[in-house]
Amino acid sequence: xxxxxxxxxxxxxxxxxxxxxxxxxxxxxxxxxxxxxxxxxxxxxxxxxxxxxxxx
Amino acid sequence: xxxxxxxxxxxxxxxxxxxxxxxxxxxxxxxxxxxxxxxxxxxxxxxxxxxxxxxxxxxxxxxxxxxxxxxxxxxxxxxxxxxxxxxxxxxxxxxxxxxxxxxxxxxxxxxxxxxxxxxxxxxxxxxxxxxxxxxxxxxxxxxxxxxxxxxxxxxxxxxxxxxxxxxxxxxxxxxxxxxxxxxxxxxxxxxxxxxxxxxxxxxxxxxxxxxxxxxxxxxxxxxxxxxxxxxxxxxxxxxxxxxxxxxxxxxxxxxxxxxxxxxxxxxxxxxxxxxxxxxxxxxxxxxxxxxxxxxxxxxxxxxxxxxxxx
Numbered sequence: 001x002x003x004x005x006x007x008x009x010x011x012x013x014x015x016x017x018x019x020x021x022x023x024x025x026x027x028x029x030x031x032x033x034x035x036x037x038x039x040x041x042x043x044x045x046x047x048x049x050x051x052x053x054x055x056x
Numbered sequence: 057x058x059x060x061x062x063x064x065x066x067x068x069x070x071x072x073x074x075x076x077x078x079x080x081x082x083x084x085x086x087x088x089x090x091x092x093x094x095x096x097x098x099x100x101x102x103x104x105x106x107x108x109x110x111x112x113x114x115x116x117x118x119x120x121x122x123x124x125x126x127x128x129x130x131x132x133x134x135x136x137x138x139x140x141x142x143x144x145x146x147x148x149x150x151x152x153x154x155x156x157x158x159x160x161x162x163x164x165x166x167x168x169x170x171x172x173x174x175x176x177x178x179x180x181x182x183x184x185x186x187x188x189x190x191x192x193x194x195x196x197x198x199x200x201x202x203x204x205x206x207x208x209x210x211x212x213x214x215x216x217x218x219x220x221x222x223x224x225x226x227x228x229x230x231x232x233x234x235x236x237x238x239x240x241x242x243x244x245x246x247x248x249x250x251x252x253x254x255x256x257x258x259x260x261x262x263x264x265x266x267x268x269x270x271x272x273x274x275x276x277x278x279x280x281x282x283x284x285x286x287x288x289x290x291x292x293x294x295x296x297x298x299x300x301x302x303x304x305x306x307x308x309x310x311x312x313x314x315x316x317x318x319x320x321x322x323x324x325x326x327x328x329x330x331x332x333x334x335x336x337x338x339x340x341x342x343x344x345x346x347x348x349x350x351x352x353x354x355x356x357x358x359x360x361x362x363x364x365x366x
Contacts, residue, residue, distance in 0.1 A: 005322040008338045010313045010346070015305055017313070023350065036315045039349035040342065044324035046352070 010036065060257040068095075070249030071171045073180035073235025077102060078226040081259030083142065086197055086234055086252060087221035092214035093250040094237035096155055096173040096194035098181070099128060099138055102229035104279065105186060106287060107134045111151040111193040117358065120152045120201070127270075128195060128224070133277040139224040139232070140267050146220035150199035152209050155191070156239050171238030171249075180233050196237070197222050199244055211243040225263050315342065 012020070020032050027038050063082065067089075068074060073096075078084055086095050101107035110131035118126040124144040127137035155177065161170035178188040198216040203209055224232070240249050279285050283302075317325060325341060328334050334344040351361050 004316040005319040006325075006338070007314055007316045008325070008342050010315060010339055010343055011310050012313055012343070013308050013310045015308070016347075017311060019350065020346075023354070026354070032313055033315050036313070036342065036346050037317065037321060039346045040317070040321055040324055042353070043345045043349040044328060048324070048327055 060260060063256040063258045064254075065256075066254040068234065068236050068252040068254060070236050070240075070251060071176065071238065073176045073233055074254070075180045075183050075231055075233045076254070076256060078230050078232050078256065079259060080226055080228050081261060081264045082226045083257040083260055083263060084139075084224045084226070084232055084234075085143075085221050085255040085257070086224070087255070088146075088198065088216050088218055088250070089253050090250040091216055091218040091220065092198075092246045092248070093216065093252055094199040094214075094239070094244045095197040095252055096177065096235050096237050097197055098177050098192055098194060098233040100186075100190075100231040100233075101130070101134075101138070102231050105184075105190065105231070106279075107131070107136075107138075108190075108192050109138055109195060110135075111154075111195065114195070115151045116360070118151075119358070120203070121147075121149055122151060122195075123147050123149060127227075131192075133275070133281075135276050137227050137267075137270055138230055139226055140263075141222060142225050142263060143221065143223040145222075146198055146216040148198055148200045148215050149222070150196040150201040152201055152203075153196060153199065153211070155194040155196075156237070156242065156244075161241070165241055167241075171240070173235055173238050176235040176238050177233055180235060181231075184231055196244075197234075199237070213243070214246045225260070225267065227264075227267065 017032065020035050023035050024031065027035060029035055029038060060083070066074060076084065097109075099109035107130045109128050113129040113131065113135060114122060114127070117129060122128075122141060124141050124147075126141050128139040128141070130136050130138050155173035157172050157174040158168070158170065161167040161172055173194060174188070174191050177191040177194070178186075181190060198214070198220065200212040200215050201209060202212060226232070234252070234254065236249060236252055237244050239245060240247060325338060328345060329336075329338065329341045334341040348361070351359055
């Protein structure tokens with residue numbers, strides 16, 4: 001397993017956590033943290049190329 | 057469709073509107089006689105007038121210019137498709153602009169007595185016991201509109217031609233109220249009034265069967281779900297001394313979720329933060345990314361989220 005580089009503390013309410021909990025099985029991860037990490041990876045893969053130059 | 061039987065044919069004259077009972081499966085055709093005429097439209101559940109058409113939800117679901125295949129939705133908390141647009145030969149409808157009203161003509165033009173869609177609707181709806189307070193924002197058929205580069209809405213020249221028509225299928229019993237738009241000094245109908253032809257066709261089971269099925273949710277409520285089931289019949293508002301608030305999911309509680317990122321993920325987060333598009337702190341960016349990703353990957357229906365266009 002890759003070494004963890006940094007820890008980020010997300011503040012989420014019960015409704016946001018409900019959505020994340022309902023997503024765990026859909027993306028095949030073990031827990032809430034896994035959902036956040038796969039979201040980051042996939043979002044970055046999709047948006048990283050186009051975005052930096054978009055800022056006005 | 058050629059085998060349809062006409063139940064009624066009417067001609068809407070300028071300055072007028074007509075409340076029409078449509079049973080489930082009936083089809084209303086609204087047709088240009090000369091062309092270039094906007095038709096404002098209200099719609100109520102025939103069995104419960106407190107359920108009525110909602111421009112906002114329709115705009116949310118189908119954008120500013122609903123057309124063939126789209127629905128006319130009722131207002132929250134009912135939020136059901138009321139009518140289905142079966143045909144739309146001109147393709148130039150609007151759910152951005154509110155109905156014109158007496159105030160607008162007095163304010164803009166100094167004309168205190170002038171045809172206007174609110175009052176025309178009110179007069180047509182009076183046939184069914186409704187009051188001017190019951191008129192709601194209209195679906196504007198054959199109204200050519202847009203948004204300019206500065207974000208301001210505009211009314212364009214008419215593109216509806218003679219013979220252009222829309223057809224609306226009633227998905228349950230409704231009171232449908234079309235009116236010839238009362239705007240003759242606005243661009244809406246190219247500064248002139250024209251009559252409109254209406255045809256009501258007998259219920260069409262084939263058309264009903266072809267309507268795409270929409271999922272039904274518990275959040276699409278009926279009066280049976282309401283805490284107060286009777287319609288308030290007096291005008292003054294008085295406080296209920298026994299009222300105890302019961303807001304959903306209140307209190308809202310927050311929880312801290314610690315997420316450990318590996319080196320590659322940490323670099324991705326830093327890169328996204330450096331764009332300045334998603335927030336200023338690691339936590340802000342990660343939360344924004346999390347829910348943006350969810351919308352992008354799982355959300356049903358129109359996403360209403362510009363960031364996803366990348």
